[in-house]
Amino acid sequence: MSHSKAATIFNKDEKKVNWHDKALWFVRHKRDKSVHSVEGWENLRNLGQGIKAHMLSNLDNYLIQFEEKALKNGVQVHWAKDGDEHNKIVHSILKEHNAKKVVKSKSMLTEECHLNPFLEADGIEVIDTDLGERIVQLAKEPPSHIVLPAIHKTKEEVDELFQEHLGTKPCGGDPQYLTGEARKHLREKFVNADAAITGVNFAIADTGGFVVCTNEGNADMGAHLAPVHIACMGIEKIIPKQEHLGVFLRLLGRSATGQHITTYSSHFRKPREGAKMHIVIVDNGRTEQLSRPDFRASLQCIRCGACMNTCPIYRRSGGHSYDATIPGPIGSILSPGKDLKKHSSLPFASTLCGSCSDVCPVKIDIHAQLYKWRQIITKEMKQPFVKKVSMEMMGKMFAKPSQFEKVGMVARWSLRNLPKSVINSKPNVWGRERDLPKGPKESFDEWYKNRKKNE
Amino acid sequence: MSSRADILARVKTNKPKLLNIPNxxxxxxxxxxxxxxxxxxxxxxxxxxxxxxxxxDLVVGEVQKLFPEAKVNFSTLENTEDFNTINLEAIKTPHDLEDLDVLIVESNVGVAENGAIWLNDALLPMRILPFITKHLVVILKKDDLVTFMHQAYQKLNGEDTGFGVFLSGPSKTADIEQSLVIGAHGALSLSVFLV
Structure with a gap:
């Protein structure tokens, strides 16, 4: 289904769309407040961008260095070309330790590889322990946002879900009570887990360590209790030195939720005594994205979600309408690189307003890349007849000023004089669900010339 | 070709020309x-x-006033045998710490710009302690405060620790309709004593 079709379905419930829009704008607002309190924020963004761009230009050497240090630290390192190999590696580690119960903290990579269904098919229980992820797991849905996985669910919906699955009492959606019940439910899972899986926010080449950021403490509750810890990372998570964390940890929390830093920024380097630690390094299309000069900067992403919170399209269409692991603006430049056909409508799910690029903590030119994907898609994919013809007509019209003026005059007159029933009639898609402005008497060109005359 | 060799070869072929690392x-x-x-x-x-x-030395007394209901306590400070109700030597698995009410530990770095406090293997007898406890108390010298994360990492440079965490506030979540709830999976409260 195209993004616009899926968005149409989401937009049927107007009240919920408005609520969704507001909830995300609230997060964007918190980001602004916290960012504006930091002296030199733009310098910080430049550093984040520069370090990541440098990393990509020397990534093979940093990966080798990272592996060497990690092995010295007593950590086992595995490499996976694609999602399938990643899943098989994780499965074999779990088998080796006879692990039947697994707790997992947030990892978009394991979502991307569809790890859960793969493990569940062999009777392994996988519990997502981030509250938002547990909510969508119980609802049998994918996350709709990378930082706020259940942002599309109202508290009343969570209340019903918990009553059904956790046997909680009806509470009218009281977040305090529901979170408390989830804490009890998941505490039992943590204590009995045979293995813990976490994602990786940053992997440090010069120490072989990696950092995992959470607010709930779920990554730590899993990793420090279970006898086995498996950390899964994409190749682009590498940063050269530990001191670079000073830049990225200042950027990440503020850009994501407006917090000055996440509650827990956990630095793992060696397994604890008696326990095992594994790292799985995954490609799954990343080296291909690295080969595209126009799109490789998308690999700088630190997954803060700021581009989603600010995007007027994302806020009004919901994360699920993108039908991709990473939704929103950044997802719309990553996903076409993986499957152009399936995701060909995503680069068009944008007004190209550029707000995503403005808030991006590592200065990815997201809106410019969306535009570039459009060029490729329009050339390589068959476009709908109406769109093709109307684009050609528009092209001709814009190329001739005299024709453009005439069409403009007719349009302005029509907007002033035609009845609403005609203006908002079906063929005019611009009039769908919105009132059009009253047509002005003169065009900008006429206004400008008159002004010159009167000077 | 192994996946490792394959990935490294592809990165080598596909990466852009070397860019400088910013200072x-x-x-x-x-x-x-x-x-x-x-x-x-x-x-x-x-x-x-x-x-x-x-x-x-005054912290234990203050903590007892803060949490009068606490039954299971542990502190990494010296001479606090009276306060400690558990013996870590006797704990066989981390799971036995589930009922821990109050934990007192020391930190050696605090960051002013975000309130983050550093704890590591040298300061923690067990990694799970600051996460599994209900209430976390951290003692920090005022001299160990730094302005930004950059200076914090300068201090940590060369520290060879198996695990360390920057911790800011008690555990929290806003996953239900963006309503902030303190006390997700980790500690329900954080008290910092500056000496």
Whole structure:
């Protein structure tokens, strides 16, 4: 289904769309407040961008260095070309330790590889322990946002879900009570887990360590209790030195939720005594994205979600309408690189307003890349007849000023004089669900010339 | 070809020309804020509380006043046998710490810009302790406060620790309709004592 079709379905419930829009704008607002309190924020963004761009230009050497240090630290390192190999590696580690119960903290990579269904098919229980992820797991849905996985669910919906699955009492959606019940439910899972899986926010080449950021403490509750810890990372998570964390940890929390830093920024380097630690390094299309000069900067992403919170399209269409692991603006430049056909409508799910690029903590030119994907898609994919013809007509019209003026005059007159029933009639898609402005008497060109005359 | 060799070869072929690594110059971030005031505000913003005390020895007494109901306590401070109700030597698995009410530990770095406090393997007898406890108390010397994360990492440079965490406030979540709830999976409260 195209993004616009899926968005149409989401937009049927107007009240919920408005609520969704507001909830995300609230997060964007918190980001602004916290960012504006930091002296030199733009310098910080430049550093984040520069370090990541440098990393990509020397990534093979940093990966080798990272592996060497990690092995010295007593950590086992595995490499996976694609999602399938990643899943098989994780499965074999779990088998080796006879692990039947697994707790997992947030990892978009394991979502991307569809790890859960793969493990569940062999009777392994996988519990997502981030509250938002547990909510969508119980609802049998994918996350709709990378930082706020259940942002599309109202508290009343969570209340019903918990009553059904956790046997909680009806509470009218009281977040305090529901979170408390989830804490009890998941505490039992943590204590009995045979293995813990976490994602990786940053992997440090010069120490072989990696950092995992959470607010709930779920990554730590899993990793420090279970006898086995498996950390899964994409190749682009590498940063050269530990001191670079000073830049990225200042950027990440503020850009994501407006917090000055996440509650827990956990630095793992060696397994604890008696326990095992594994790292799985995954490609799954990343080296291909690295080969595209126009799109490789998308690999700088630190997954803060700021581009989603600010995007007027994302806020009004919901994360699920993108039908991709990473939704929103950044997802719309990553996903076409993986499957152009399936995701060909995503680069068009944008007004190209550029707000995503403005808030991006590592200065990815997201809106410019969306535009570039459009060029490729329009050339390589068959476009709908109406769109093709109307684009050609528009092209001709814009190329001739005299024709453009005439069409403009007719349009302005029509907007002033035609009845609403005609203006908002079906063929005019611009009039769908919105009132059009009253047509002005003169065009900008006429206004400008008159002004010159009167000077 | 092994996946490792394959991935490394593809990166080598596909990467752009080597770009320079930027230098981190700290003077552009200087905002002249008061270290102590800023740290206190940021810990409170993150949901924790800050107390100033004359001496480390007074902390246990203060903590007992803060948490009069606490039954299971542990502290890494010296001479606190009376306060400690558990013996870590006797704990066989980390799971036996499930009922821990109050934990007192020391930190050696605090960051003013975000209220983050550093804990590592050298300061923690067991990694799970600051996460599994209901209430976490951290003692920090005022001299160990730094302005930004950059200086914190300068201090940590060369530290060879198996695990360390920057911790800011008690555990929290806003996953249900963006309503902030303190106490997700980790500690329900954080108290910082500045000496």
């Amino acid at each position: 981190i110059a700290l003077d552009v971030f200087e905002d002249g804020r008061d270290l102590l005031k800023e740290f206190t505000v940021k810990v409170e913003t993150a949901g924790g509380q800050v107390f100033e005390t004359q001496s480390k």
